[in-house]
Amino acid sequence: GDVVAIIGRANVGKSTLFNRIVQKRLAIVDDIPGVTRDRIYARVEWSGKSFYLVDTGGFPNDDEPLLDAVGRQIARAIEEANVIILVIDGREGILPQDEKIAEILRKSNRKVIVAVNKVDEPMHEHLIYDAYKLGFEDVVGVSAEHNRNISNLLDIVVAHVDEETVEEDEDDAIKIAIVGRPNVGKSSIFNALIGEERAIVSDIPGTTRDSIDTVITYEGKKYLLIDTAGLRKKSRLKDDIEFYSLLRAERSMDRADVVLLVIDVTEAVTEQDKRIAGMVFEKGKGLVVALNKWDLLPEGQPKLGDSIIKFAKEQLYFTNDAPVITTSALSKRNILKIFDVCNEIYTLRQTRIPTSILNRMVRDIVSFQRLPSDGKGRFLNIYYVTQVETAPPSFVFFVNDQNLVDKPFERKIINELVKVGNFRGVPVRVFWKNRR
Ligand code: GDP
Helix, strand or coil, X not given: CCEEEEECCCCCCHHHHHHHHHHHCCCEECCCCCCCCCCEEEEEEECCEEEEEEXXXXXXXXXXXXXXXXXXXXXXXXXXCCXXXXXXECCCCCCHHHHHHHXXXXXXXXXXXEEEECCCCHHHHHHHHHHHHHCCCEEEECECCCCECHHHHHHHHXXXXXXXXXXXXXXXXXXXXXXXXCCCCHHHHHHHHCCCCCCEEEEEECCCCCCEEEEEEECCEEEEECCCHHHHCCCCCHXXXXXXXXXXXXXXXXXXXXXXXXXXXXXXXXXXXXXXHHHHHHCCCEEEEEEECHHHCCCCCHHHHHHHHHHHHHHCHHHCCCCEEECECCCCECHHHHHHXXXXXXXXXXXXXXXXXXXXXXXXXXXXXXXXXCCCCCECCEEEXXXXXXXXXXXXXXXXXXXXXXXXXXXXXXXXXXXXXCCCCCCCEEEEEECC
């Protein structure tokens, strides 16, 4: 894939910029075969393109001789990168060392984008003018720390990146976050999932310092279990506080395709469980529920089991009938089924419904259902619908007047879409637009 390198002298904010870009983009820190290991690489996805971002990191301090150490770093960055982000400090302006680096880069024939960092407010925009004298066409004022203009920078970067994400993503790992309240059995399920017979491909550092991702293969498919750091060690201290586990869960969810919500069956579905499920849907992720510790239910009472599942589904009514698996990490009941169901939900979340089928659905709704009105005889009319996005599936309805749409009707439409697309456990987004 394409490699984008961040370079610049010390203290201009290279690492902050690196983290800022990586953090937001569902990126996985990964090794690329055949490149040096003393730097950090992350795969970044943006606007349908993907690239590896490299932080040249260990740059020497200002007082070290420039051209041996820095020169070597730059030479290597030039060698492996197609695009280079040259970071300068907008507050300090252009220093001789910046000019030196720019001079080397000008001869490199690489695409160079100058990021003038620490431009924290629009009124500081004049800080960037100075940077044009370095001789590069693309100059962007950003603030890595305050998250300003990072998307502009990325737009320019991907304009020079060739690799499309689409195909690669399909055989990429399915990213799963295992979340739930303390002591419901998350660690135990994780350990059962990675049972000896399944190969652990690698432990890769996640995007935060203390997070570890685990990649495993099962039946030829790759699964990436997100932030398993806390799940690996048995003793947990502060993490046991629900607040902390929720924060941590939220971070894991952001990077997941599918979230496995583990619930302790002996405690049924609590408010906190519902809150987590709601968060999964807000974030547009797929949801799979594991009712764990199933072995603790008294034997010979199948009706009890059925009524517990029914209760759980009722409590989680807003999850489009998310699949519920009854598991026991202890007896290994249904543990492998977790892979299959997560896989299924992952695929559903990526589904695109053909426009012809969507519009047949609309024709049925328009003919057979009562459409909302303004109470003065003006009814909503739906002209056309199209799916604009997958993961999560998102639809735009073109109508005569979007103000006529009320919540119950929108819910009804979402339910129809869920039926048509079989989007169980998958959030569906609906947007209304007036047809011009
Ligand atoms: P976590 O905090 O969610 O990671 O929970 P743990 O995996 O550490 O499990 C908490 C406790 O529940 C431990 O004592 C486990 O042995 C126990 N446990 C986990 N899963 C099961 C299960 O399926 N059945 C039974 N009976 N106990 C379990």
